[in-house]
Amino acid sequence: MMKTTSATPAGTTDASATPTSHSHFDGVDLQLLAERIATPFHAYSASAIHQRIEALKTALVGLDATICFAVKANPNLAILQLMANAGLGADIVSVGELRRALNAGMPAERIVFSGVGKSADEIAGALNVGIMRFNVESLDELHTLQRIARAQEVTARAAVRINPDVDAQTHAKISTGKSENKFGVSIDEARRWFAQRKSFDHVQLDGLHVHIGSQILDVQPFRLALARVAAFWRELEHAGHPITSIDVGGGLGVCYRAGVDHPVSTTDYVAAIREALAGFRGRLLLEPGRWLVAEAGVLLTRVIRVKPGTERNFLILDAAMNDLLRPSLYDAWHDIVPVSDQPRPMATYDIVGPVCETGDTFASARELPECAAGDLLLIKATGAYGTSMASTYNSRPLAAEVLLHQGRYAVIRRRQHFEEMIAGEQPARNWKTP
Numbered sequence: 001m002m003k004t005t006s007a008t009p010a011g012t013t014d015a016s017a018t019p020t021s022h023s024h025f026d027g028v029d030l031q032l033l034a035e036r037i038a039t040p041f042h043a044y045s046a047s048a049i050h051q052r053i054e055a056l057k058t059a060l061v062g063l064d065a066t067i068c069f070a071v072k073a074n075p076n077l078a079i080l081q082l083m084a085n086a087g088l089g090a091d092i093v094s095v096g097e098l099r100r101a102l103n104a105g106m107p108a109e110r111i112v113f114s115g116v117g118k119s120a121d122e123i124a125g126a127l128n129v130g131i132m133r134f135n136v137e138s139l140d141e142l143h144t145l146q147r148i149a150r151a152q153e154v155t156a157r158a159a160v161r162i163n164p165d166v167d168a169q170t171h172a173k174i175s176t177g178k179s180e181n182k183f184g185v186s187i188d189e190a191r192r193w194f195a196q197r198k199s200f201d202h203v204q205l206d207g208l209h210v211h212i213g214s215q216i217l218d219v220q221p222f223r224l225a226l227a228r229v230a231a232f233w234r235e236l237e238h239a240g241h242p243i244t245s246i247d248v249g250g251g252l253g254v255c256y257r258a259g260v261d262h263p264v265s266t267t268d269y270v271a272a273i274r275e276a277l278a279g280f281r282g283r284l285l286l287e288p289g290r291w292l293v294a295e296a297g298v299l300l301t302r303v304i305r306v307k308p309g310t311e312r313n314f315l316i317l318d319a320a321m322n323d324l325l326r327p328s329l330y331d332a333w334h335d336i337v338p339v340s341d342q343p344r345p346m347a348t349y350d351i352v353g354p355v356c357e358t359g360d361t362f363a364s365a366r367e368l369p370e371c372a373a374g375d376l377l378l379i380k381a382t383g384a385y386g387t388s389m390a391s392t393y394n395s396r397p398l399a400a401e402v403l404l405h406q407g408r409y410a411v412i413r414r415r416q417h418f419e420e421m422i423a424g425e426q427p428a429r430n431w432k433t434p
């Protein structure tokens, strides 16, 4: 296991642990690994993921809870298999994710389907395989679900996604629980749905769902959202609408910047759920994504060259925004460290990729031990929303992914070949009119 914050047992606020060495990750020598696999590549620690799963399960002891991993955080089949083997289900937002989850061995009865834009085809496909629940986000979607379920002569199980109008105090682009956001419906609207619940005779509307955003570092927004959902659940029960499941979504934040980001502990998070939902006898669903995998992943990259500029010195890496979009998209901070422990004087760099965009910047004015061409660096906490948001921009192939476990490694996705990148493209011929 790498001696970093990511190796600290999950469930603790771990940002205070100072990394001393980055030469090994889950027992694997990273210099040797980078001689076998061309950089850039993503490496994930299976041990670190297992630690997180166990920590969450421990915090949930005594509750009838199902953890549905948010596939969007890391959809690699080997990662999903690891989750499935640990008994987790999936939170999906597309038929592509549904197929991945099923392919990885996740049973349909542990799959929930969220998202504002489920198409009729996607709803039909998910109904067909008998998923556990649809988290319904609009009246139109509820009508579509009813229509398709009737045609299939089945009853769909559904929860209303509540938009509680709570500020998750996270980046605006990943906040989902404010009334101005496209997600979910207000409690007033949900109340009207339940009042006409019986008219949806092919939809069993007996669940509530809430997800207020991602990378949340304070327990208070969770408390606020849960309090609103809990009050509504009690109101519905009194009105004769039994609620059999409450899905509290995901959103737990992780440490991207050692010493600065202080994640909520699983103990505090689950205590907030227990307190808000005291007396709830149904099934609790959770949809963590980032928290399970982010700190279990690193992006290995080599310095292509050091370029002295007139105002700044640039460290140009072989990884780029197509391998990890978060810094370009959200100005997100990721700790970046050399793999070698060799003592060197410190220097200040703008750390950039080779893509032809100024936004292809991993860090500005970052202090790092002096680097030279060929040096191996780690970009940390890239296990979530790294490969899942990767692209082939600038015709760069998708990077390899490697799973590490106690000194051994397995390639779980090889680097994309050029032929795969252009597969499906063809010269314009056989012109037709539509």
Ligand SMILES: Cc1ncc(COP(=O)(O)O)c(C=O)c1O
Residues within 6 Å of the ligand: 070, 073, 091, 114, 115, 211, 213, 214, 215, 249, 250, 251, 252, 287, 288, 289, 290, 291, 384
């Ligand atoms: C409905 C839903 N559930 C779960 C998640 C996972 O969130 P996170 O990775 O922050 O745990 C998301 C993404 O934000 C989501 O949209």
Ligand SMILES: N[C@@H](CCCC[NH3+])C(=O)O
Residues within 6 Å of the ligand: 072, 174, 214, 215, 326, 384, 385, 389
């Ligand atoms: N893609 C975002 C998280 C979005 C969560 C999905 N609703 C990130 O990298 O932080």
